[in-house]
Amino acid sequence: MRSHIVFSLCLALAAAACRTPASERSFTLQGQVLSIDAPRKIVVVKHEDIKDFMPAMTMPYEVKEARLLEGLAPGDLITATLVVFSNGAHLTAIKKVGSAPLEQPPTAAASPSASSGFELLKPGETVPDGSFLDQGGRKRRFSDFKGAPVVMTFIYTRCPIATFCPLMDRHFAALQKTLKADPALKNARLVTISFDPVSDTPAVLTKHARSLDADLSRWTFLTGDRDDVDQFASRFGVSIARSLTDPRDITHNLRTAIIDADGKLVKAYTGNEWSPEQVLEDLRKLE
Numbered sequence: 001m002r003s004h005i006v007f008s009l010c011l012a013l014a015a016a017a018c019r020t021p022a023s024e025r026s027f028t029l030q031g032q033v034l035s036i037d038a039p040r041k042i043v044v045v046k047h048e049d050i051k052d053f054m055p056a057m058t059m060p061y062e063v064k065e066a067r068l069l070e071g072l073a074p075g076d077l078i079t080a081t082l083v084v085f086s087n088g089a090h091l092t093a094i095k096k097v098g099s100a101p102l103e104q105p106p107t108a109a110a111s112p113s114a115s116s117g118f119e120l121l122k123p124g125e126t127v128p129d130g131s132f133l134d135q136g137g138r139k140r141r142f143s144d145f146k147g148a149p150v151v152m153t154f155i156y157t158r159c160p161i162a163t164f165c166p167l168m169d170r171h172f173a174a175l176q177k178t179l180k181a182d183p184a185l186k187n188a189r190l191v192t193i194s195f196d197p198v199s200d201t202p203a204v205l206t207k208h209a210r211s212l213d214a215d216l217s218r219w220t221f222l223t224g225d226r227d228d229v230d231q232f233a234s235r236f237g238v239s240i241a242r243s244l245t246d247p248r249d250i251t252h253n254l255r256t257a258i259i260d261a262d263g264k265l266v267k268a269y270t271g272n273e274w275s276p277e278q279v280l281e282d283l284r285k286l287e
């Protein structure tokens with residue numbers, strides 16, 4: 001939580017102060033490159049335990065600079081420094097130390113429209129059918145939302161940074177108001193997924209929904225198995241790092257996705273700089 005507090009203080013002071021090493025933590029990561037998305041500066045790495053920080057997993061990571069990806073290919077074994085700051089993380093000092101056959105060649109992943117695994121979804125691709133629990137404790141599949149356009153975001157309710165998860169909640173509350181008032185948008189649905197299923201039980205999500213005045217016929221809150229949520233979220237570029245020493249300390253980024261009535265990704269907003277007006281404009285184009 002300390003990093004969050006540092007970040008909040010930084011907001012109150014000056015942006016430049018955020019670059020102080022005190023708000024950053026660095027870890028050594030060892031793993032294998034599974035895929036590379038150079039234009040987006042993203043590398044998917046299957047990595048080993050990061051001591052005192054996170055267990056072994058496969059995740060997309062942003063790299064600090066695009067040139068760090070030059071000369072890298074799927075299968076490469078690497079070491080790198082994972083720099084975690086309060087609103088995200090990136091890899092730097094990437095070193096190739098060998099290469100090994102990929103367990104599953106990327107081409108064999110799955111059908112072109114609904115690929116499995118951890119590749120980032122591209123616009124036009126079908127969103128994978130994750131399984132979740134809603135705020136009422138009911139089992140829900142993401143495909144249940146087919147037939148209506150969906151605006152979806154990822155949060156955790158304990159997030160202490162006002163400009164992060166709470167801002168997503170406020171934006172969704174604003175969207176809900178317009179969706180209600182505009183008959184052309186009456187079908188659109190809002191979906192908020194928690195990546196902190198341990199704390200965000202259905203009961204907690206119900207309370208949270210109430211605090212936001214959420215109309216549950218239009219706005220659904222989901223939680224589920226932690227690994228399932230992580231895998232689903234990673235397809236949208238969400239990376240979640242939980243401190244092993246303090247599970248309440250979650251470092252994460254933000255993605256907000258627009259999904260059409262056929263269940264295909266239309267676009268994904270990065271970070272917290274999108275506005276409800278932009279999303280409404282995107283939705284109107286879908287009608």
Ligand SMILES: [Cu+2]
Nearest residue numbers: 156159164165
């Ligand atoms: Cu947050």
